[in-house]
Amino acid sequence: MTSVFKALSDPTRRRVLELLRKGPMTAGEIAEHFRVSKPTMSAHFAVLREAGLIVSEKQGKSIVYELQMSVLEDALLSFMHGFGWEKSKRPARARKSAMEVQTP
Amino acid sequence: MKRFSLVATPTIGSLALTAVLVAVALGQRVGAIAPALAFRAIVAGLGLMTLLAGNFLPKLRPLAASEGRATRIAASERRAGRMLVVMGLALVALSLLAPVEVTRRIAPLVALAGVGWIELDWMWTAWISRPTPGEAAVSRSGGERRIIAAWMLFGLAYLLVTASLKFMVTDARWARDLGAWIVIGFTFAYSLMLVILDRRKRPS
Numbered sequence: 372m373t374s375v376f377k378a379l380s381d382p383t384r385r386r387v388l389e390l391l392r393k394g395p396m397t398a399g400e401i402a403e404h405f406r407v408s409k410p411t412m413s414a415h416f417a418v419l420r421e422a423g424l425i426v427s428e429k430q431g432k433s434i435v436y437e438l439q440m441s442v443l444e445d446a447l448l449s450f451m452h453g454f455g456w457e458k459s460k461r462p463a464r465a466r467k468s469a470m471e472v473q474t475p
Numbered sequence: 476m477k478r479f480s481l482v483a484t485p486t487i488g489s490l491a492l493t494a495v496l497v498a499v500a501l502g503q504r505v506g507a508i509a510p511a512l513a514f515r516a517i518v519a520g521l522g523l524m525t526l527l528a529g530n531f532l533p534k535l536r537p538l539a540a541s542e543g544r545a546t547r548i549a550a551s552e553r554r555a556g557r558m559l560v561v562m563g564l565a566l567v568a569l570s571l572l573a574p575v576e577v578t579r580r581i582a583p584l585v586a587l588a589g590v591g592w593i594e595l596d597w598m599w600t601a602w603i604s605r606p607t608p609g610e611a612a613v614s615r616s617g618g619e620r621r622i623i624a625a626w627m628l629f630g631l632a633y634l635l636v637t638a639s640l641k642f643m644v645t646d647a648r649w650a651r652d653l654g655a656w657i658v659i660g661f662t663f664a665y666s667l668m669l670v671i672l673d674r675r676k677r678p679s
Binding site for chain 2: 423
């Protein structure tokens with residue numbers, strides 16, 4: 372459960388989950404929505420995969436990501452959106468989380 | 476480890492709760508537990524089982540997404556999961572807060588309505604997801620999780636339906652027959668979904 376909270380604490384990762392609610396997407400399609408480097412994006416995917424919130428499947432040259440959230444995890448994500456965390460804390464948190472992910 | 480825990484948590488949880496329900500039923504039969512308390516414990520146990528199954532349903536993917544319909548099918552699984560969670564919460568709340576007579580009347584209706592709603596929703600999703608001629612619908616991975624999810628759902632549906640009908644109309648023969656038909660309907664809805672989703676492109 373700690374890994375789930377860690378994954379959901381980051382606005383970029385929450386936005387990735389929101390995008391995947393519309394259906395499975397390739398890594399490239401998801402990355403188009405963000406202004407971050409590919410390694411940073413890969414690190415975000417790894418955190419989400421480790422928490423069991425998404426699953427990946429290799430299809431040809433691309434990796435397709437798909438949502439795999441329980442009802443509780445889905446409710447947690449909606450709860451964070453409902454309280455407007457995305458709008459109020461996005462810039463500062465996004466910068467901070469990007470730095471955290473890039474730092475080994 | 477992650478894959479193990481994903482499958483193990485709902486399975487072990489359901490088995491543990493089933494063991495508790497059996498122990499409560501035996502305790503009541505030998506007179507160690509008062510009937511009213513046993514009734515509340517059984518409804519609470521069924522509610523927790525429903526909650527557990529509902530929470531993990533979207534992760535276990537009992538319908539397994541197929542290319543082209545993944546979003547619609549995943550949405551259907553999420554709806555079923557949420558419905559089971561709401562049902563579970565309602566059953567637990569009734570068992571803890573409502574008078575026994577009220578619980579005896581309302582809990583079976585909640586359970587039967589929930590199972591019926593999921594049946595209808597899956598049949599409707601199967602109907603609108605039927606493949607068009609020449610369309611490829613290749614099944615994706617997750618077979619072992621699907622089997623576990625299927626057993627868990629059938630077990631839960633059987634328990635909920637038989638317990639609900641027993642609470643509502645005691646042990647009448649027609650009630651047992653009705654229960655069997657509701658479970659058969661649930662199995663039919665599930666099978667129909669799988670047949671439609673697993674249909675592969677025929678060689679032309």
